[in-house]
Amino acid sequence: MATEILMPALSPTMEEGTLAKWLVKEGDTVSSGDIMAEIETDKATMEFEAVDEGIVGKILVPEGTEGVKVNTAIAILVEEGEAVPEAGAAPASAAMPADLKSEEGRAPAAESAATAPEAPEVDETPDWPEGTALKQQTVREALRDAMAEEMRREPTVFLMGEEVAEYQGAYKISQGLLDEFGPKRVIDTPITEHGFAGIGVGAAFGGLNPIVEFMTFNFAMQAIDHIINSAAKTLYMSGGQMGAPITFRGPNGAAARVGAQHSQDYAAWYMQIPGLKVVMPYSASDAKGLLKTAIRDPNPVIFLENEILYGRSFDVPDVEDFTVPFGKARIWRQGTDVTIVSFGIGMTYALAAAEKLAEEGIDAEVIDLRTIRPMDTGAIIKSVMKTNRCVTVEEGWPQGSVGNYISSVLMQQAFDYLDAPVINCTGKDVPMPYAANLEKHALVTTDEVIEAVKQVTYR
Amino acid sequence: MPARKTTKQPNVSAEELKTYYRDMLLIRRFEEKAGQLYGMGLIGGFCHLYIGQEAVVVGLEAAAEEGDKRVTSYRDHGHMLACGMDPDGVMAELTGREGGYSKGKGGSMHMFSKEKHFYGGHGIVAAQVPLGAGLAFADKYLENGRVTFTYFGDGAANQGQVYEAFNMAALWKLPCVFVIENNQYAMGTSQQRSTSSPDIYHRGEAFGIPGDMVDGMDVLAVKAAGEKAVAHCRSGKGPYILEIKTYRYRGHSMSDPAKYRTREEVQKMRDERDPIEAVRSLLLTGKHATEDDLKAIDKEIKDVVNKSADFAKESPEPALEELWTDIYADVAPQTA
CATH class of the missing domain: 2.40.50.100 (RNA polymerase II/Efflux pump adaptor protein, barrel-sandwich hybrid domain)
Structure with a gap:
């Protein structure tokens, strides 16, 4: 033919x-x-x-x-012996693809602008019922307990990273885990972030639930291809056949006096990636409850801790299996004059500022996002509908910050409720300096938060 | 089964040879058809054909057992067909249709099959190497006796993460066969111009990983090398490296004019070293098959490939709702 x-x-x-x-x-x-x-x-x-x-x-x-x-x-x-037909008479060896169908479908993520919203549905149930027994625990102990509990619960959970086993953790987060679970499940890696992040993702494809500790998230930049291209995108690229149930955790952001390469907040970086969940706890109870949720989650989770918070103590419910769901903010302080939104160590500035502002008669509501992705924007909007003003607080850089995203959500979904522009308090737009006085100024400060609140409340 | 040292007098059955002939021919005809569909605008973006390299995956799959895993780069169509994935589903993924292995959302470079233990299809050069070591890590952890074939090219062999993976695979004795498919060109850069020492399989020595160089145009030699490597891994001795010398007849991707080598070089390979012709010749000279038998196989393969092309053309484009699915899982899709 x-x-x-x-x-x-x-x-x-x-x-x-x-x-x-x-x-x-x-x-x-x-x-x-x-x-x-x-x-x-x-x-x-x-x-x-x-x-x-x-x-x-x-x-x-x-x-x-x-x-x-x-x-x-x-x-x-x-074919041999066949007459040549006229052009157009013979079948072509394949047809052209059908024209692309119309571009209708779901709207992009941004919602339609500038309509006054209904009050969003917000889950405000407390993390634990009244009367629950509490104990004081450091963030460090809470993280260790979360890992130990999940490793007891599920044999496919294991921990790998630099110095996590015999050294008992560079920041002592994994203290005691080697003794309890042995070297098969608590694994010291060589200093090779790109490689062990990839091995962790491969192990997750193979049916395990790895916890990969980065000694700090600064070093995860060497591994970011596996975090994003291998872990976050595979579920989508495989049409849902395969995913990466893995937790990447470790300290994030500035510690103290360690200079530019060891002091960076990655919340805004990872927040952008569909397929990742991003968690940044402040308190010990959140560190524990959210880490347990992260380890159980069937998706890749970025769990951003903070070295300075490791030693702080908080109330932690003394119950069998305490978890905190993703995508649910926590209101630390009720208030009517302004909404201060923060997460992670930013909460220390937010809460300190709220205390001082109260002395001056300004009643701030303080919201801890806890998870950056999925983000409980409903809680922010609901609060702003009451206070009509918002200040965000984070240590990360200003351009493309988490606060920038919150500002855009509020502009698009709560514009009519805002009585002042949203102000984003962030770290300064500079690499982290070493000198003690400069470092202090490079980070966001409580005074800057207070100043921003006064601006949005026109005081 | 003892490893075969030579293929001069292959101790191999007619049925086995016919299977290799059929499997290699399927890849070749499938890829030619993919090239044709690309030319017609039915396949978009990047499309990296495997023509010339067929003996590598067919030989190694002959050394694999049920449950063994495989992971590779973006030049992945041959690996998928060789491990038994459905040509219809692969071709329909190439055309970006609903019937594709990834529902049209992965494309040529990103396909997976849980059922056939095929873990991708990865577009970032060498990223699959630590991933493969990780799959082997899981198998060792689960003590299930499985082996992972981790394929990468001579180009990928210059990425740092390969050596990070080698180190940990050796340190933890991971059951992983690292298969370097040396087709001698990293896109347009010959191995000579990119690689300081010509024998890549020696690079495992620094980590204590044994390695062999294998003639990748000889499917029986590849199978024998694969059996040796798999036996090593399965016995708990850790990883093994196979550097398999092969040759791709076509450009790096469909849009590569391949001006970095002469037409004569390619033609010489096709004429003298073609892996399919070699098996064909063994079948005929050994009187294992007649010309008519082989014609029947050719026809059978042609039908399979034509059917896959028809399926890939007729399968509808994914529904627009698919844009928003498979971003997060509610339960992990795969289990240990």
């Missing part, structure tokens, strides 16, 4: 090309893989091979022809 040979597309963007040279002539026998012609695109001259066997019955487009559109018939291939 005769087939038409069509002008091929030889690059993702090619629409037409020059048929530079025929390497076969009418009457030649060709088989699969034989080079038939040279075709010039705007980028290169490419050889074009035969796919089917047959005899070149007729060349329809002579060599030297420019501007030959992709999918134009350029030759007719016949």
Whole structure:
């Protein structure tokens, strides 16, 4: 049966090309893989091979022809003894794809702008019922307990990272875990972040639930390809067949006097990635409850801790299996004059500022986001509908900050409720300096939060 | 089964040879068809064909057992067909249709099959190497006796993460066969111009990982090397490296004019070293098959490939709702 040979597309963007040279002539026998012609695109001259066997019955487009559109018939291939049909009469060896369907469908993530919203549904149930027994615990102990409990619960959970086993953790978060779970499940890695992050993701594909500790998240920049390309995108790329149930955790943000390369807040970086969940706890109860949730989550979770918070003590419920859900903010302080939104160590500035502001008669509501992605924007909007003013607080850099995103959500979803522009209090737009006085100024300060609240409340 | 040292007098059954012939031919014809569909605008973006390298995956799959895992780069169509994935589903993924393995959301470079233990299809050069070591880590942890084939190219062999993975795989004795498919060109850069020492399989020595160089145009040699490597891994001795010398006949991707090598070089390989012709010749000279038998296989393969192309054309584009699915899982889709 005769087939038409069509002008091929030889690059993702090619629409037409020059048929530079025929390497076969009418009457030649060709088989699969034989080079038939040279075709010039705007980028290169490419050889074009035969796919089917047959005899070149007729060349329809002579060599030297420019501007030959992709999918134009350029030759007719016949079988031995077969007459050459007229151009257009023979079936082409494949059809063109159907036109792309209309672009209707779901709207992009941004909601339609500037309509006064209904009060959003917000889950405000307390993290533990009244009367629950509490104990004082440091964030460090809470994180260790969370890992130990989940490792007892599920044999596929294991911890790997630098110094997590014999050294008992560079920051002593994994203290005692090697003794209880042994070297099979508490694994010291070489200093090789890119490699062990990839091994962790592969192990998650293979059915395990790894906890990968980065000694600090600064070093995870060496591993970020595996976090984003391998862990976050695989569920989507596989059409839901395979995912990465893995927790990446470790201290994030500035510690003290360790300079530019060891002091960076990655909340805004990871917040951008669909497929990742991003958690940044402040208190010990959240550190515990959210880490347990992270380890159980079937998706990759970025769990951002803070070295300065490790030693702080908080109330932690003394119950069997305490978890905190993702996507649920916590209101630390009720107030009516202004909403201060923060997360992680930013909460220390937010709460300190609220105390001082109260002395001056300004009643601030303080919201701890706890998870950055998914983000409980409903809690922020609901609060702003009451206070009409918002200040965000974080240690990260200003351009493309978490606060910037909150500002845009409020503009689009609560514009009519705002009586002042939202102010984002952030770290300064500089690499972290070493000198003690400069470092203090590079971070966000309580005074700056107080000043911002006064601006938005016009005091 | 003892490892075979030579293929000069292959101790191999007619059925086995026919299977290799069929499996390699399927890849070749499938890839030619993919090239054709690309030319017609039915396949978009990047499309990296495996033509010329067929003996590598077919030989190694012959050394694999049920439950063994495999992971590779973006030049992945051959690996998927060789491990038994459905040509219809692979071709429909290439055309970005609902019937594709990833529902059209992955494309040529990103396909997976839980059922066939195929863990991708990865687009970042060498990223699959630590991932493969991680799959082997899981198998060792679970004590299930499985082995992972981690494929990468001579180009990927220059990425740092390969050596990070080698170190940990050796340190923890992970059951992983690192398969370096040396097709001699990292896109347009010949191995000579990119790689300080020609024998990549020696690079495991620094980590105590044994390695062999294998003729990748000889499916029986690849199978024998694979059996040796798999036996090593399965016995708990840790990883093994196979550097398999092969050759890709086509450009790096469909849009590569391949001006970095001569037409004569490619033609010489096709004429003298073609892996499919080699098995064909063994079948005919050994009187294991007649020309007619082989024609029947050719026809059978052609039908399978044509059917996959028809399926890939007829399968509808994914529903627009699919844009928003599979971003987060409610339960982990795979289990230990």
